[in-house]
Amino acid sequence: MPFRWSPREHLSLGAYLIKWLCIVTPTSIAIGSSCALFLWLLDRATNLRFQNPWLLFLLPPAGAAISLLYSRIGNGAEGGNNLLMDAIHGSENGDSGIVVPRRMAPLILVATIISHLFGGSVGREGTAVQMGGSIAAAIGRWFRLNLGDFRILLMAGIAAGFGAVFGTPLTGAVFAMEVLAVGRMNYDALIPCLAAAIIGDQACLAWGLHHSRYSVAAVAPEIVGPLTLKVILAAIAFGLASVLFAELIHGISHIFKRTVSRPWLRPVLGGLLVIALTYLLGTRDYLGLGVSSPDPQAVTIISCFSANGATPWSWWWKLLFTVITLGSGFKGGEVTPLFFIGAALGNALALLMNAPVELFAALGFVAVFAGASNTPLACTLMGIELFGASCSLYFAIACFLSYLCSGHSGIYLSQRIGTPKP
Amino acid sequence: MPFRWSPREHLSLGAYLIKWLCIVTPTSIAIGSSCALFLWLLDRATNLRFQNPWLLFLLPPAGAAISLLYSRIGNGAEGGNNLLMDAIHGSENGDSGIVVPRRMAPLILVATIISHLFGGSVGREGTAVQMGGSIAAAIGRWFRLNLGDFRILLMAGIAAGFGAVFGTPLTGAVFAMEVLAVGRMNYDALIPCLAAAIIGDQACLAWGLHHSRYSVAAVAPEIVGPLTLKVILAAIAFGLASVLFAELIHGISHIFKRTVSRPWLRPVLGGLLVIALTYLLGTRDYLGLGVSSPDPQAVTIISCFSANGATPWSWWWKLLFTVITLGSGFKGGEVTPLFFIGAALGNALALLMNAPVELFAALGFVAVFAGASNTPLACTLMGIELFGASCSLYFAIACFLSYLCSGHSGIYLSQRIGTPKP
Numbered sequence A, B: 001m002p003f004r005w006s007p008r009e010h011l012s013l014g015a016y017l018i019k020w021l022c023i024v025t026p027t028s029i030a031i032g033s034s035c036a037l038f039l040w041l042l043d044r045a046t047n048l049r050f051q052n053p054w055l056l057f058l059l060p061p062a063g064a065a066i067s068l069l070y071s072r073i074g075n076g077a078e079g080g081n082n083l084l085m086d087a088i089h090g091s092e093n094g095d096s097g098i099v100v101p102r103r104m105a106p107l108i109l110v111a112t113i114i115s116h117l118f119g120g121s122v123g124r125e126g127t128a129v130q131m132g133g134s135i136a137a138a139i140g141r142w143f144r145l146n147l148g149d150f151r152i153l154l155m156a157g158i159a160a161g162f163g164a165v166f167g168t169p170l171t172g173a174v175f176a177m178e179v180l181a182v183g184r185m186n187y188d189a190l191i192p193c194l195a196a197a198i199i200g201d202q203a204c205l206a207w208g209l210h211h212s213r214y215s216v217a218a219v220a221p222e223i224v225g226p227l228t229l230k231v232i233l234a235a236i237a238f239g240l241a242s243v244l245f246a247e248l249i250h251g252i253s254h255i256f257k258r259t260v261s262r263p264w265l266r267p268v269l270g271g272l273l274v275i276a277l278t279y280l281l282g283t284r285d286y287l288g289l290g291v292s293s294p295d296p297q298a299v300t301i302i303s304c305f306s307a308n309g310a311t312p313w314s315w316w317w318k319l320l321f322t323v324i325t326l327g328s329g330f331k332g333g334e335v336t337p338l339f340f341i342g343a344a345l346g347n348a349l350a351l352l353m354n355a356p357v358e359l360f361a362a363l364g365f366v367a368v369f370a371g372a373s374n375t376p377l378a379c380t381l382m383g384i385e386l387f388g389a390s391c392s393l394y395f396a397i398a399c400f401l402s403y404l405c406s407g408h409s410g411i412y413l414s415q416r417i418g419t420p421k422p
Helices: A007-051 A053-073 A077-092 A104-117 A125-142 A147-166 A169-178 A190-206 A226-259 A265-281 A314-327 A335-353 A357-373 A376-387 A389-405 B007-051 B053-073 B077-092 B104-117 B125-142 B147-166 B169-178 B190-206 B226-259 B265-281 B314-327 B335-353 B357-373 B376-387 B389-405
Strands: A184-186 B184-186
Touching: A007 A053, A007 A104, A007 A125, A007 A147, A007 A190, A007 B389, A053 A077, A053 A104, A053 A265, A077 A104, A077 A125, A077 A147, A104 A125, A125 A147, A125 A335, A147 A169, A147 A190, A169 A184, A169 A190, A169 A376, A169 B389, A190 B389, A226 A265, A226 A314, A226 A335, A226 A357, A226 A389, A265 A314, A314 A335, A335 A357, A357 A376, A357 A389, A376 A389, A376 B389, A389 B007, A389 B169, A389 B190, A389 B376, A389 B389, B007 B053, B007 B104, B007 B125, B007 B147, B007 B190, B053 B077, B053 B104, B053 B265, B077 B104, B077 B125, B077 B147, B104 B125, B125 B147, B125 B335, B147 B169, B147 B190, B169 B184, B169 B190, B169 B376, B226 B265, B226 B314, B226 B335, B226 B357, B226 B389, B265 B314, B314 B335, B335 B357, B357 B376, B357 B389, B376 B389
Parallel strands: none
Antiparallel strands: A184 B184
């Protein structure tokens, strides 16, 4: 009989599905809830800083406190996102030696909130991803998963954290699979990652959290014509900005480590630099998360979506504040600052090239991140999830080209090279 | 200096970009224009059949003609999509022995139009993909590309054909990368595939072609709740339907080959079976492409998007008509019939589970294809490109689960296994 159908194969697929739903559901509820707590605390910390501008002067000692916290009780948690990736790659090769400590979750939560409270220019994704990975690792040990399943659960933890913190579950699922290696994606964690991202996002929303909404007026998809050429040029600029960001953050971190031998002194100096830059520029727009501001004239991610919502160099200042803050040892993510840098650069380029500001801000928002993290498909999906499908081709052009132009630079040093870029 | 930046790397990336735009642009214009010609001829053939119902009785001799055409002057073109995949895999391994003949393009065009004119239940994607691959191979030989570049151009040709024939360029680009291996995607053809799919689609549109438009009312994305459970159940059914389709088509083809020694006799028998089934069922709804019909009461892909637009077993009849037509040797694609089968099954399941008909028809439309071709991401993107982003999570759930549930079945026998399913 040439008709092949194996009921046993389908029973085993059903068992696989049920098993992973059972593992992933509690894990993702815990991760999504942690993300809700994080976003709530972040909101409180940001508002507290808006109301008490003097808190900025405590940024240097806050940095020292974070450094001491990690050196005293870090137990390896300092490795952050890279440690997670190393653990995932290690598990793939049968090496169970890389331990993701349970304390990574509370440590990164506290350290990120401290960074934000005192005005450090950091983001959210690193925190969410590390909380996700650390909680997933703890639950994986509790379930006594074998190494292969443990690896998949770590990936699902990343997906849940990413999906929950930005409210973009599909992006979170694809990001967790795409970020591990440049230019190659494996599908063995497809279903656990999707389930984790959806459940994590729902758990976060169930706590009453709301994500920032951005709106982009639908642009007629006139793919033939000068607009596409402008998108291509902007995409190349986004890719180069991502190289600048990734290389500067590694370079500054390297310089701090080589020139300042005491780890706690590095963020003190970084904090002082941030204060000096703030007073030199006469603006506090580049401190903290940058999504919103009590000052209606301020440059924020949201203001970048309107004409005159950013200066021609806003992208560069946000980039500089962020690489100094993160490079000197503060904690938090890179992604929200990358959204800011991209949206501000898109705003400036739109003005320069007489292109639609909203569209170009949205393109920069996702494309600089695509280049810096080498995740072009996840970022195209993020553009679609945040801004709608009407401009999906432009998102793809921007993210794919930025990915190409970022070369082998990237913010994640533990990312492997799956397929080299040309 | 810890800041790494190599202008040479970026110059070489720029040269790569320009080189591929120069190769891909003429190739994709040729492919997109061929697809326009194909779609125009297809439309004429379908209308001619609607006006002259007696043409169905010529289906058996038409099948014999197709078979003789391929056996006399096919020169290997019979291999179709699988030959293309073999050539791509061969190039990857340094084997240039598998030749994609130039005549594959005109042969598949003529054979598909003949199949449609006389009422065979076949699709379009195989034709577009084979025209794309054959034209790309011819141009690649003309440019004297090395084996690595030749492989990328073949993939770009698939992307251009797929993107143009369905008007979904982003899907076309991802499909060409995703279809080669189950569970693994490489990004080395990312930019050529995207450029080819966009240019191919634009070239096709420039000839004045219009694609069918489907509309799905935005469903509130209430991911928590009974609707999601229904989507999960439907997705499993879609995956099983894709297994049934893939295994039946291979099985029937196998039976025909074993029991009928003369190749030309197989489509004659297949054509007679189709005629018999048509009169047995008393309907012509399952002949041809099935996108539209002059009879407002007919079951078509479009009617499946409304309540009572399909019978509970429409999906099965379309499946049977298609596997007999294609399994006996007629030419054309599998994908449009898979859209029909999925949409009709979605329609029936929506009725059964009291779920929104439009949404479930759209989910089936993409998810049965996702299972049969093992391309879950491309099909999720197709859902977004055709029906909008409001239900993107449901598309992802349906396509990813259908992919899982299709196991190691699939319509493309030359698809490799990149990462085995659990």
